[in-house]
Structure formats: structure tokens, C-alpha cells
Amino acid sequence: MEELLHVDHLEKTFTIHQFNDKKITGCRNIHFSVNQGEFLGITGQSGSGKSTIIKCIYRTYLPSNGHIHYASDRYGRIDLAEASERTMLRLRKEEIGYVSQFLSIMPRMTALEFVMESLLEMGEGEAAARMRAKAMLTHFNLREVLWDTYPKTFSGGEKLRLNLARAMVRQTKLLLLDEPTASLDQASKASVKERIQELKQRGTTMIGIFHDLDFMESVVDRTFRLQNGLLKEAAQ
Numbered sequence: 001m002e003e004l005l006h007v008d009h010l011e012k013t014f015t016i017h018q019f020n021d022k023k024i025t026g027c028r029n030i031h032f033s034v035n036q037g038e039f040l041g042i043t044g045q046s047g048s049g050k051s052t053i054i055k056c057i058y059r060t061y062l063p064s065n066g067h068i069h070y071a072s073d074r075y076g077r078i079d080l081a082e083a084s085e086r087t088m089l090r091l092r093k094e095e096i097g098y099v100s101q102f103l104s105i106m107p108r109m110t111a112l113e114f115v116m117e118s119l120l121e122m123g124e125g126e127a128a129a130r131m132r133a134k135a136m137l138t139h140f141n142l143r144e145v146l147w148d149t150y151p152k153t154f155s156g157g158e159k160l161r162l163n164l165a166r167a168m169v170r171q172t173k174l175l176l177l178d179e180p181t182a183s184l185d186q187a188s189k190a191s192v193k194e195r196i197q198e199l200k201q202r203g204t205t206m207i208g209i210f211h212d213l214d215f216m217e218s219v220v221d222r223t224f225r226l227q228n229g230l231l232k233e234a235a236q
């Protein structure tokens with residue numbers, strides 16, 4: 001199988017300026033690779049650095065050290081640790097998806113427009129994007145009465161399901177999932193699982209952080225555990 005992502009000596013240190021430039025380690029010495037079409041699960045104690053790894057790949061955080069080699073359709077083999085903001089913006093629009101348990105909503109955009117936007121950015125036509133967005137909102141059981149309203153007032157669970165619909169409506173090459181099932185009920189978890197399986201069948205590579213180990217084991221191919229700062233592959 002071909003390698004899609006190779007993380008090498010990844011390190012992120014945060015400098016807290018208001019506290020005398022205090023240094024906090026987010027993660028360090030992280031190595032792993034993911035093959036095309038594979039689903040890698042990451043577990044570990046709270047605060048061990050799982051989200052930091054995902055955010056470095058998505059480049060919410062700029063890594064302090066190391067490399068993240070990624071086999072891009074548009075750019076060929078590229079180091080995400082060094083890619084320009086412009087390149088990252090394009091990759092986020094076209095190739096790399098991200099979903100977290102927290103929702104960062106665009107103000108003044110309805111729920112339907114929010115889901116459609118991620119398809120339009122990938123070049124889908126307006127009518128097809130509308131149809132697919134509606135299907136995904138239905139899949140994640142978001143009440144139709146909410147589709148044409150602003151998500152600002154949605155409940156926590158509704159916001160999370162909207163977030164999932166936006167990230168999972170499209171088929172990206174790589175999908176990063178940061179605790180996508182946190183605080184979801186069983187029915188919503190089943191919807192997430194179903195969509196993960198569909199995307200996987202169509203070739204999406206995924207990296208996911210989970211606290212729900214049963215759920216994780218039911219979807220991933222390999223598991224890594226982050227413990228005492230070291231990322232180790234768990235026996236299957």
C-alpha cells in the first residue's frame with residue numbers, strides 16, 4: 001500500500017508570553033505513517049498531546065520541529081510542517097478535512113449553507129451541493145426546521161452534528177477526526193460510524209482521536225497510544 005502521510009520527529013512547544021515566555025510541550029518525538037485508505041486511531045491520557053498532533057497536521061498549529069510528509073494530489077509530496085498558509089488553505093478546501101467536537105461557525109450563514117459551502121469549495125455545482133447537503137443533514141438527524149436558521153442558537157449536540165455533516169458530506173483524501181463522537185447519543189454515533197465506513201470504502205484515509213475505545217476499535221485499522229510522551233502502536 002502506498003504511504004499517504006509520514007510524520008517524522010514532530011514536536012510542538014507552546015510559548016506563553018504573558019507568563020515570562022514559559023514553555024509548554026504539546027507533543028514531541030512523534031513518528032508514524034499512514035497508508036492510503038487506512039484508518040489510524042490515536043488514544044492516550046488527557047493532555048498527552050493527541051489534539052496537538054492532529055492540529056499540526058491540519059496546521060492550526062505550526063510545528064516547532066519535524067516533518068509531516070503528505071502525498072498531495074495537487075502538489076505531489078509536500079511537507080505540511082513547512083507549507084505556506086496559501087498552500088494549506090487550498091489543501092483544506094480540496095484534500096484535507098477536519099472535524100472536532102467544537103464548532104467554529106461562520107456568522108450569518110445558515111446550517112444548510114454551511115454544509116453546502118464545503119462542497120462548493122471542492123467545485124461541486126450549486127444544485128448538486130444543495131441536494132447532497134440536505135441528505136447529509138438528514139443522515140445526521142438535524143431537524144429540517146433548523147436548516148435555514150443560523151447555528152448560533154443550536155444545542156451542543158446539534159452543533160456537533162452540523163459540524164460532522166459539513167466535514168463528512170464531501171470525500172476528502174485525508175480526514176482528521178478529533179473526538180467526533182464525544183457527547184453524541186447512540187443513534188448519532190451509529191450515523192457517524194455508517195458515514196465513516198462509506199468514506200473508507202471510497203478510499204478516504206482517516207486519523208481519529210477517540211476516548212470511546214469500543215467505538216474506535218469498531219472502525220480503525222490500527223491503533224496508536226500516546227503515553228508518557230511516546231506514541232506506540234498497540235497490539236491488535
Ligand SMILES: Nc1ncnc2c1ncn2[C@@H]1O[C@H](COP(=O)(O)OP(=O)(O)OP(=O)(O)O)[C@@H](O)[C@H]1O
Binds near residue numbers: 027
Ligand atoms: N494553544 C495552546 N497553548 C498552550 N498550551 C497548549 C495549547 N494547546 C495545547 N496545549 C497544551 O499541550 C498539551 C497537550 O494538549 P492536547 O490538547 O494536545 O492534549 P490531548 O491529548 O488532546 O488532551 P484531551 O484528551 O484532554 O483532549 C496540554 O498540556 C495542553 O495544555
